[in-house]
Amino acid sequence: MQNINAIISTISKIHNGANKLIIEELKKNNLNGLAPSHGDILIKLYNCESAVSMREISECINKDKSTITALVNKLEKLELVKKLKSNTDNRSTLICLTKKGLDTKPIVLDKISTKLLEQSYKGFTKKEKEDLCLLLEKMKDNF
Numbered sequence: 001m002q003n004i005n006a007i008i009s010t011i012s013k014i015h016n017g018a019n020k021l022i023i024e025e026l027k028k029n030n031l032n033g034l035a036p037s038h039g040d041i042l043i044k045l046y047n048c049e050s051a052v053s054m055r056e057i058s059e060c061i062n063k064d065k066s067t068i069t070a071l072v073n074k075l076e077k078l079e080l081v082k083k084l085k086s087n088t089d090n091r092s093t094l095i096c097l098t099k100k101g102l103d104t105k106p107i108v109l110d111k112i113s114t115k116l117l118e119q120s121y122k123g124f125t126k127k128e129k130e131d132l133c134l135l136l137e138k139m140k141d142n143f
Contacts, residue, residue, distance in 0.1 A: 040061040081098060
Protein backbone atom coordinates (compact mmCIF):
# COMPACT_ATOMS: atom_id res chain seq x y z
CA MET A 1 0.00 0.00 0.00
CA GLN A 2 1.24 3.45 -0.91
CA ASN A 3 1.76 6.11 1.73
CA ILE A 4 -0.80 8.71 0.67
CA ASN A 5 0.94 11.33 2.80
CA ALA A 6 4.10 11.09 0.68
CA ILE A 7 2.46 12.55 -2.44
CA ILE A 8 4.34 15.87 -2.29
CA SER A 9 7.64 14.01 -1.95
CA THR A 10 6.67 11.83 -4.91
CA ILE A 11 5.78 14.87 -7.02
CA SER A 12 9.13 16.43 -6.07
CA LYS A 13 10.99 13.30 -7.18
CA ILE A 14 9.13 13.32 -10.50
CA HIS A 15 10.01 17.00 -10.95
CA ASN A 16 13.69 16.31 -10.24
CA GLY A 17 13.76 13.34 -12.63
CA ALA A 18 12.09 15.36 -15.37
CA ASN A 19 14.55 18.23 -14.91
CA LYS A 20 17.48 15.80 -15.09
CA LEU A 21 16.17 14.34 -18.36
CA ILE A 22 15.61 17.83 -19.82
CA ILE A 23 19.12 18.98 -18.86
CA GLU A 24 20.66 15.87 -20.45
CA GLU A 25 18.66 16.39 -23.65
CA LEU A 26 19.51 20.09 -23.84
CA LYS A 27 23.22 19.20 -23.59
CA LYS A 28 22.90 16.42 -26.19
CA ASN A 29 21.29 18.89 -28.58
CA ASN A 30 23.90 21.63 -27.97
CA LEU A 31 21.40 24.00 -26.38
CA ASN A 32 23.97 25.22 -23.90
CA GLY A 33 22.81 27.84 -21.44
CA LEU A 34 19.19 26.75 -21.54
CA ALA A 35 17.63 25.35 -18.38
CA PRO A 36 14.34 23.55 -17.73
CA SER A 37 12.95 26.79 -16.30
CA HIS A 38 13.17 28.38 -19.77
CA GLY A 39 10.91 25.73 -21.29
CA ASP A 40 7.55 27.21 -20.31
CA ILE A 41 8.49 30.59 -21.77
CA LEU A 42 9.76 29.10 -25.03
CA ILE A 43 6.69 26.89 -25.41
CA LYS A 44 4.40 29.87 -24.82
CA LEU A 45 6.27 31.82 -27.51
CA TYR A 46 6.32 28.88 -29.95
CA ASN A 47 2.53 28.70 -29.70
CA CYS A 48 1.89 32.43 -30.29
CA GLU A 49 1.64 34.15 -33.63
CA SER A 50 2.97 37.46 -32.33
CA ALA A 51 4.94 39.03 -29.49
CA VAL A 52 3.70 38.35 -25.95
CA SER A 53 3.80 40.68 -22.97
CA MET A 54 5.91 39.83 -19.95
CA ARG A 55 2.73 40.06 -17.87
CA GLU A 56 0.97 37.50 -20.06
CA ILE A 57 3.93 35.13 -19.78
CA SER A 58 3.99 35.61 -16.01
CA GLU A 59 0.29 34.79 -15.71
CA CYS A 60 0.48 31.87 -18.13
CA ILE A 61 3.32 30.05 -16.39
CA ASN A 62 2.47 31.18 -12.86
CA LYS A 63 5.78 32.82 -12.00
CA ASP A 64 6.30 36.30 -10.62
CA LYS A 65 7.46 39.14 -12.84
CA SER A 66 10.97 39.31 -11.38
CA THR A 67 11.52 35.61 -12.13
CA ILE A 68 10.20 36.08 -15.67
CA THR A 69 12.51 39.08 -16.15
CA ALA A 70 15.56 37.04 -15.12
CA LEU A 71 14.58 34.12 -17.37
CA VAL A 72 13.84 36.38 -20.35
CA ASN A 73 17.11 38.27 -19.85
CA LYS A 74 18.97 34.95 -20.07
CA LEU A 75 17.04 33.97 -23.22
CA GLU A 76 17.86 37.38 -24.70
CA LYS A 77 21.55 36.91 -23.86
CA LEU A 78 21.40 33.55 -25.67
CA GLU A 79 19.85 35.43 -28.63
CA LEU A 80 16.71 33.27 -28.54
CA VAL A 81 14.29 36.12 -27.82
CA LYS A 82 14.19 39.86 -28.21
CA LYS A 83 12.35 42.51 -26.24
CA LEU A 84 10.12 45.08 -27.89
CA LYS A 85 8.28 48.07 -26.48
CA SER A 86 4.52 47.92 -26.81
CA ASN A 87 3.02 50.40 -29.30
CA THR A 88 -0.03 50.82 -27.08
CA ASP A 89 1.53 50.89 -23.59
CA ASN A 90 5.04 52.21 -22.97
CA ARG A 91 5.16 50.42 -19.61
CA SER A 92 4.69 47.05 -21.28
CA THR A 93 7.55 44.98 -22.69
CA LEU A 94 6.78 42.43 -25.38
CA ILE A 95 8.82 39.30 -26.04
CA CYS A 96 9.20 37.50 -29.34
CA LEU A 97 11.37 34.73 -30.68
CA THR A 98 14.38 35.50 -32.84
CA LYS A 99 15.19 33.30 -35.84
CA LYS A 100 17.64 31.42 -33.62
CA GLY A 101 14.89 30.98 -31.02
CA LEU A 102 12.42 29.74 -33.62
CA ASP A 103 15.05 27.28 -34.87
CA THR A 104 15.04 25.60 -31.44
CA LYS A 105 11.35 24.70 -31.74
CA PRO A 106 11.80 21.26 -33.36
CA ILE A 107 14.32 20.28 -30.69
CA VAL A 108 12.63 21.71 -27.61
CA LEU A 109 8.97 21.31 -28.47
CA ASP A 110 9.06 18.14 -30.51
CA LYS A 111 12.12 16.11 -29.57
CA ILE A 112 12.67 16.89 -25.87
CA SER A 113 9.00 17.31 -24.94
CA THR A 114 8.10 14.06 -26.69
CA LYS A 115 10.88 12.17 -24.94
CA LEU A 116 9.84 13.62 -21.57
CA LEU A 117 6.21 12.61 -22.07
CA GLU A 118 7.15 9.12 -23.27
CA GLN A 119 9.36 8.61 -20.22
CA SER A 120 6.76 10.04 -17.85
CA TYR A 121 3.87 7.94 -19.13
CA LYS A 122 5.76 4.70 -19.69
CA GLY A 123 3.47 1.81 -18.69
CA PHE A 124 0.34 3.98 -18.35
CA THR A 125 -2.96 3.26 -20.06
CA LYS A 126 -4.82 6.11 -21.74
CA LYS A 127 -7.35 6.06 -18.88
CA GLU A 128 -4.59 6.23 -16.25
CA LYS A 129 -3.06 9.23 -18.02
CA GLU A 130 -6.42 10.99 -18.10
CA ASP A 131 -7.14 10.20 -14.44
CA LEU A 132 -3.70 11.36 -13.36
CA CYS A 133 -4.05 14.67 -15.21
CA LEU A 134 -7.50 15.24 -13.71
CA LEU A 135 -6.33 14.52 -10.16
CA LEU A 136 -3.16 16.60 -10.40
CA GLU A 137 -5.14 19.56 -11.80
CA LYS A 138 -7.54 19.19 -8.89
CA MET A 139 -4.62 19.22 -6.44
CA LYS A 140 -3.02 22.21 -8.20
CA ASP A 141 -6.28 24.14 -7.90
CA ASN A 142 -6.02 23.80 -4.11
CA PHE A 143 -3.09 26.22 -4.21
